[in-house]
Amino acid sequence: xxxxxxxxxxxxxxxxxxxxxxxxxxxxxxxxxxxxxxxxxxxxxxxxxxxxxxxxxxxxxxxxxxxxxxxxxxxxxxxxxxxxxxxxxxxxxxxxxxxxxxxxxxxxxxxxxxxxxxxxxxxxxxxxxxxxxxxxxxxxxxxxxxxxxxxxxxxxxxxxxxxxxxxxxxxxxxxxxxxxxxxxxxxxxxxxxxxxxxxxxxxxxxxxxxxxxxxxxxxxxxxxxxxxxxxxxxxxxxxxxxxxxxxxxxxxxxxxxxxxxxxxxxxxxxxxxxxxxxxxxxxxxxxxxxxxxxxxxxx
Amino acid sequence: xxxxxxxxxxxxxxxxxxxxxxxxxxxxxxxxxxxxxxxxxxxxxxxxxxxxxxxxxxxxxxxxxxxxxxxxxxxxxxxxxxxxxxxxxxxxxxxxxxxxxxxxxxxxxxxxxxxxxxxxxxxxxxxxxxxxxxxxxxxxxxxxxxxxxxxxxxxxxxxxxxxxxxxxxxxxxxxxxxxxxxxxxxxxxxxxxxxxxxxxxxxxxxxxxxxxxxxxxxxxxxxxxxxxxxxxxxxxxxxxxxxxxxxxxxxxxxxxxxxxxxxxxxxxxxxxxxxxxxxxxxx
Amino acid sequence: xxxxxxxxxxxxxxxxxxxxxxxxxxxxxxxxxxxxxxxxxxxxxxxxxxxxxxxxxxxxxxxxxxxxxxxxxxxxxxxxxxxxxxxxxxxxxxxxxxxxxxxxxxxxxxxxxxxxxxxxxxxxxxxxxxxxxxxxxxxxxxxxxxxxxxxxxxxxxxxxxxxxxxxxxxxxxxxxxxxxxxxxxxxxxxxxxxxxxxxxxxxxxxxxxxxxxxxxxxxxxxxxxxxxxxxxxxxxxxxxxxxxxxxxxxxxxxxxxxxxxxxxx
Numbered sequence: 001x002x003x004x005x006x007x008x009x010x011x012x013x014x015x016x017x018x019x020x021x022x023x024x025x026x027x028x029x030x031x032x033x034x035x036x037x038x039x040x041x042x043x044x045x046x047x048x049x050x051x052x053x054x055x056x057x058x059x060x061x062x063x064x065x066x067x068x069x070x071x072x073x074x075x076x077x078x079x080x081x082x083x084x085x086x087x088x089x090x091x092x093x094x095x096x097x098x099x100x101x102x103x104x105x106x107x108x109x110x111x112x113x114x115x116x117x118x119x120x121x122x123x124x125x126x127x128x129x130x131x132x133x134x135x136x137x138x139x140x141x142x143x144x145x146x147x148x149x150x151x152x153x154x155x156x157x158x159x160x161x162x163x164x165x166x167x168x169x170x171x172x173x174x175x176x177x178x179x180x181x182x183x184x185x186x187x188x189x190x191x192x193x194x195x196x197x198x199x200x201x202x203x204x205x206x207x208x209x210x211x212x213x214x215x216x217x218x219x220x221x222x223x224x225x226x227x228x229x230x231x232x233x234x235x236x237x238x239x240x241x242x243x244x245x246x247x248x249x250x251x252x253x254x255x256x257x258x259x260x261x262x263x264x265x266x267x268x269x270x271x272x273x274x275x276x277x278x279x280x281x282x283x284x285x286x287x288x289x290x291x292x293x294x295x296x297x298x299x
Numbered sequence: 300x301x302x303x304x305x306x307x308x309x310x311x312x313x314x315x316x317x318x319x320x321x322x323x324x325x326x327x328x329x330x331x332x333x334x335x336x337x338x339x340x341x342x343x344x345x346x347x348x349x350x351x352x353x354x355x356x357x358x359x360x361x362x363x364x365x366x367x368x369x370x371x372x373x374x375x376x377x378x379x380x381x382x383x384x385x386x387x388x389x390x391x392x393x394x395x396x397x398x399x400x401x402x403x404x405x406x407x408x409x410x411x412x413x414x415x416x417x418x419x420x421x422x423x424x425x426x427x428x429x430x431x432x433x434x435x436x437x438x439x440x441x442x443x444x445x446x447x448x449x450x451x452x453x454x455x456x457x458x459x460x461x462x463x464x465x466x467x468x469x470x471x472x473x474x475x476x477x478x479x480x481x482x483x484x485x486x487x488x489x490x491x492x493x494x495x496x497x498x499x500x501x502x503x504x505x506x507x508x509x510x511x512x513x514x515x516x517x518x519x520x521x522x523x524x525x526x527x528x529x530x531x532x533x534x535x536x537x538x539x540x541x542x543x544x545x546x547x548x549x550x551x552x553x554x555x556x557x558x559x560x561x562x563x564x565x566x567x568x569x570x571x572x573x574x575x576x577x578x579x580x581x582x
Numbered sequence: 583x584x585x586x587x588x589x590x591x592x593x594x595x596x597x598x599x600x601x602x603x604x605x606x607x608x609x610x611x612x613x614x615x616x617x618x619x620x621x622x623x624x625x626x627x628x629x630x631x632x633x634x635x636x637x638x639x640x641x642x643x644x645x646x647x648x649x650x651x652x653x654x655x656x657x658x659x660x661x662x663x664x665x666x667x668x669x670x671x672x673x674x675x676x677x678x679x680x681x682x683x684x685x686x687x688x689x690x691x692x693x694x695x696x697x698x699x700x701x702x703x704x705x706x707x708x709x710x711x712x713x714x715x716x717x718x719x720x721x722x723x724x725x726x727x728x729x730x731x732x733x734x735x736x737x738x739x740x741x742x743x744x745x746x747x748x749x750x751x752x753x754x755x756x757x758x759x760x761x762x763x764x765x766x767x768x769x770x771x772x773x774x775x776x777x778x779x780x781x782x783x784x785x786x787x788x789x790x791x792x793x794x795x796x797x798x799x800x801x802x803x804x805x806x807x808x809x810x811x812x813x814x815x816x817x818x819x820x821x822x823x824x825x826x827x828x829x830x831x832x833x834x835x836x837x838x839x840x841x842x843x844x845x846x847x
Contacts, residue, residue, distance in 0.1 A: 036636035036644045042504075050575050057501055059374035059493055062649035067489040071526055074486035078530040081462075081476055096526055103522055103555070104493075107515055108501040110562040114511070115504025120578045122568035159664055162475070162779060165482035165786045168489055169656040173684060176645060176653025181691045183644035185699045187636030198701035200638030202726025217575055230699045238691040242684050246657065249683075250664060250676075259668040266679035270741060273686040277693055277737050278715070284696075284703040290721035291705075371632075371806040375648050375798045382795040383833060386788055390836045395847040405836055412591060412832045413795065416825040419584030421803045456844060460770075460780050474772070480779035485787050 007251035010156040014149045015244030018174075021145035023228075023236030025065060025174055026182030028138035030190075030227040031131060031220045032056030032105060034064065035179045037187035040209050042112060045121035047207030052124055054131045054220040057108045064104075065142070065175030066168050072097035072143040073150055073167025080163075086151060094144040101143075102136045131220050138224075146174055149243065157251065170243075177242060178235040185231035190223055196294050245269050310509030313359055317434065320356025321403075324349040324441045328399045331448040335455070340539035344546045346448030347527060349441060350491065351520030351550070357438035358498035358516035359509070364431035365499060369423070373503070376435065377496030383409040383432075384439020385488045389479075391444060393456040402440040410436025435495070442491035443484070449543060450487070450527050451478040452535040462534065478534060487527070494519035511561040518558050521551035588828035595831035602839045606764060610757040611834050617753035618796045618830025622822045624746030625651045625800035628685070629736035629810040638730040641706050641809050643692055643740070648797040650688075651747050655793050657684040658748015659755055663786065666756060674752055681748020685740040689732055696731040704731030709812050714738060729809075739810030751793045754830075758785035758837055765841050788837045795833060796826040 028034075033041040034056050041055045058064045076093030080086055106128050113123045150166040153159045159166060191209040192201045213222055249269065253261035327349035333342040357380065365373050384406055391402025413436070414429035448454040462476035474480045498516035502508075524547035532540040563569050568576070592615065599611040628651050631642025643650055662677025696702045705722040706712070707729030712719070715734050723729050732740070762781035767774055803822040804815045 036633040039633035040637065048578055050578060052575055059377070059496060059500060060372060060646045060649050062645065062653050063374050063378065063489070063493060067493045070486045070489045074483055074530060075526055077481055077483075078533040081481070081533040096529060100522060100526060104497065104519075107518060107555075107558060108497070110559065110566075111498075111501035111511070111515060112504060114562040114565040115502050115506045115508075117506040117565055117567040119505075120567050120576070122570045122573075122576060123562065123566040124570050124573065126570075126572040159660070160666070160778070160782050161660070161663060161786060162480070162482035162485075162783055165485040165783060166660070168485045168790065169660050172649070173653045173657045176650050177684070177688050177691075179645040180643040180650065180688045181695055183636040184638060184692070185695050187644065188638040188702075189700050192637060196724075199724035200702060200727035200730040202724070203634075203639055203728075204726055206637070206639075211575060231695065234691055234695050234699070238687055241687045241691075242657065245683055245687070246661060246680055249679075250661065254665075254668075259665065259672045260675075262665070263672070263675040263679055266676075266683055270679070270682050270686045273690045274737070274741075277690045277732075278734055280693055280697055281704055281717075281734060284701075285717065285722065288697075288701055288703050291724050293725055369802060369806075371648065371798070371801045372646055375646065375801055378648060378652075378794040379798040382791040382793075382798070385791045386833050386836050389784065389787075390840055390843075393840060393844040397847055401843075409829075409833055409836065413799065413829055415587060416584070416828055417799060417802055420588060420825040420828070421799060421821050422584075423802055474777055475779040477780070479783055482783040482786065484783065485790070488787060488791065 004252060007157060010152055011244060011247040011251050014152050014247055015240050017145040017149040018243035019236040019240030021142045021149065021174055022178055022239030023232040024138045024141035024145065025178040026235035027224050027227045027232040028135050028142060029061050029178065030182060030186040030231060031138065031224040032135045033220065034058060035061045036183050037191055040187065040191050040207065043207040044209050045116050045119040049207060049209060049211060050121055051209065051211040052127060052217050052219050054127050055109050055112045056105045056135065057112050058104045061179035062172045062175035066172040068097050068101050068139060068143050069146045069171025069174065070164055070168040071100060072147040074164035076147055077163040090144060090147050090151060094140055094147055097143050098136050098140045101139045102132050105132050105135055127219065134221060134224065146170055157247065173242065174239055177239040181238045182227065182231035182235040186223060186227055190226050198288060199291060313363055316356055316359045320352050324352040324445065325399055327352055328441065328445050328448060331454065332396065334452050340452040340535040341542060343449050343452045343531060343535055343539055344543040346445040347524035347543065347547060349445035350523065351517055353438045353441040353445065354494055354520040355513050355516045357435060357495045358512055360431050360434045360438065361496055361499045362512065363427055367425045367427070373500040374496050377492045379413060379432065380435035380439040380495055381488055381492040383413060383436040385443050385484065387436065387440040388443035388447065389484070391440065392447065392454050392459065395455060398454045399441070399444060402444050403437050406436040406440035407433050438495060439491060442495065443487055446487045446491065446523065446527050447478060447484065449524065450483055450531045450534060452539065483530060490523040494523045506565055508565055511558065511565060514554060514558045514561055518551065518554040521547050521554055525551060585824060588824050591828045592831045595835040598835050599838055602842050603761065607761065607838050610761045610838055611831065613757035614754050614834035615827050615830045617750040617757070618792060618826045619823050620746045620750030620753065621655060621793055621796040622800040622826030623819055624743045624750060625797050626804060626808060626816050626819045626822065627739040627743030627746065627811055629732060629740050630807055632807045634728070638700065638702055639727045640807065641704070641729040641731060641733065641736060642807065643688070647804065647806060647808065648794065648801040651743065651797045652794060654681040654684045654744035655747030655751040656790065657681055659751040659789060662748065662752030663755060666759065670756065673756055674749055677752025678745040678749040682741045682745035685744030689737045689740040693732050702730050704733045705729045706733045706809060708809050708814060713812055735812050736810040751789055754792055755785050755789035758788055761838050769841060769844065784840070792830060792833050795829055799825045799829060
């Protein structure tokens with residue numbers, strides 16, 4: 001019994017760490033316009049819209065976070081093998097992983113922007129100076145939380161994978177959850193906030209991203225503050241729920257029915273999410289109603 | 300609307316880069332074998348340099364492959380390359396002194412099969428598919444084997460699976476603290492998978508220049524060496540690991556500065572804290 | 583032509599497996615091929631819209647298909663590897679549930695953001711009617727887009743795809759683990775517990791590598807985006823199954839025969 005209570009405590013802690021990691025991950029990627037919204041930042045100058053938004057094209061979010069978290073975990077593993085205390089090892093490992101992330105971010109911005117010279121998009125190096133550090137700070141939170149979570153899963157719950165392998169697995173899952181949940185909110189709601197609310201962006205508007213802010217010109221820090229309102233926390237909840245339910249069903253229900261308890265509970269949780277999803281889908285159809293074309297002739 | 304992938308023309312022919320990359324990386328990876336000959340660990344950093352040489356070649360290959368438009372992003376090519384490469388590299392590692400050669404042959408087989416399947420079964424019908432995936436798998440195998448040799452000081456499988464750990468002041472043998480048993484290979488896999496595709500992914504566009512892309516590939520290689528050098532402190536002696544770290548830091552700093560210079564050369568304008576310059580034609 | 587070459591490759595690989603590791607190797611390779619096929623097939627279910635989905639221009643999840651499938655499959659691998667000591671069927675079920683759970687939560691959160699963050703109801707662009715719920719889509723679709731959000735059929739597709747990916751990844755992992763755990767103790771003169779870290783690491787890395795190979799081949803097959811099982815592109819899946827089977831057979835034979843050359847040179 002005591003073991004199960006201990007396990008539940010670790011599960012809750014791991015879920016909380018995962019929530020922090022997810023929220024920081026999405027905010028970080030939106031500040032850098034990483035992942036799929038990146039295509040619009042890349043496209044805008046080709047359509048004649050020169051902008052001052054960070055264009056941090058480092059693969060997609062899942063492989064990139066697979067690397068950052070695996071890197072933090074691998075370095076932490078090596079520091080622990082050198083007899084350094086685990087907390088310090090995880091901090092040092094994450095810090096070094098963030099250094100690699102920052103360098104990748106700068107090279108991606110310089111490369112993409114320099115290759116757009118034909119469309120008269122200049123390189124604004126103050127973007128690198130002011131925003132790289134902010135993405136690095138968010139990435140540090142995400143990496144540290146994810147690596148700490150992986151360390152807990154191994155040392156307290158006894159998962160057989162070594163730390164770097166587990167870091168790779170959960171890093172890719174973190175990027176997948178964060179990019180799936182957070183990308184549309186940044187891509188549609190922020191980059192195209194001048195388009196009609198409650199409808200998709202027409203393909204004809206592609207590239208016409210918002211480039212000016214309430215005062216002055218929009219930069220990516222404004223996008224970070226916007227993402228932190230909904231996209232980031234939603235990604236955090238998404239990844240936190242994934243980690244929590246995955247651990248919880250195993251820790252609590254594995255002793256039941258020779259292990260099949262965990263599988264049955266997993267199926268039940270999936271069915272509950274199916275009902276939630278169907279409920280909000282029907283709710284949206286009823287509440288928002290069919291699409292109504294805007295009054296103006298065209299966008 | 301997807302971004303059209305455009306590449307710059309001109310530069311060094313691909314076949315020349317292929318030959319330099321292949322021969323260079325094989326020679327460099329065999330230089331780590333001096334560790335076994337001289338019974339030291341000072342030559343571990345040559346493994347990382349082999350990885351750099353292979354990545355430069357791989358970046359050029361990815362550029363050729365992805366200029367055809369695959370339907371999915373550039374990163375997927377890096378993933379399939381390393382997915383085949385890591386199996387080949389570890390298979391090769393079991394053959395002792397022949398490791399690099401065997402790894403290259405096995406990688407070429409797996410890569411060619413993937414290319415044939417992509418072209419004739421999945422019907423991509425991209426002319427360079429088979430050759431490119433073969434090259435990429437070989438690059439992946441060499442990168443993994445090179446970084447493994449750098450972190451462990453050797454590419455011999457039996458030495459890679461045994462490590463030492465200190466328990467109560469006594470040094471004991473343990474499989475769990477080895478390069479393979481600690482899954483450092485998983486980290487190397489991901490490091491190389493991102494490094495191989497980043498150079499082209501970051502530089503694609505109408506004004507892509509080959510020298511800048513390849514400089515970035517070398518920068519990614521040296522950057523990947525830095526954390527590997529730090530991790531190698533856990534496996535090899537202090538001084539050889541320090542040499543690895545210094546080599547990677549110097550190499551990284553040089554290539555990073557060169558890359559910034561080249562970006563400055565190619566950029567439309569290089570501005571600090573300036574407002575948006577609307578294009579002359581008007582938005 | 584491709585089909586014949588694929589079948590020859592698979593037969594050659596199976597023969598080699600039998601020759602190298604006898605019946606156990608043959609069965610392991612069959613397991614790996616089935617695992618690879620499940621991964622390749624599963625990718626076709628995962629609703630991925632790519633870049634346009636991030637602007638509400640196309641339905642699906644806004645990320646890369648191979649990467650999303652990898653996220654789900656590897657989360658399944660996490661669960662499956664954890665349950666491995668409890669026996670084969672339970673580990674496979676754990677892997678499938680792990681992958682399905684990740685997709686169930688992710689797909690639900692995608693709809694939460696679309697509906698509560700952006701006020702956009704789901705609409706498919708490829709079909710007029712949801713095959714499961716019977717909802718109609720054309721009147722909900724925004725002008726100038728191919729649809730947006732995740733209709734229920736795509737949600738179900740995502741969960742099925744995640745579960746198949748998790749099942750396939752776990753199957754590859756378990757087969758390799760079994761081969762290594764059978765060979766390594768005798769080879770290194772150590773107990774099964776002592777070599778466990780090496781066997782787990784090798785099987786884990788190879789499972790991830792083969793998973794990504796199969797997922798990318800399947801992603802090439804659907805050219806990057808798909809809405810789910812109702813999408814016309816879904817009908818292309820037989821090609822991906824053949825490709826995944828042959829690729830897994832060739833990569834799998836090297837993974838199974840990993841230790842055969844050890845000490846020969």
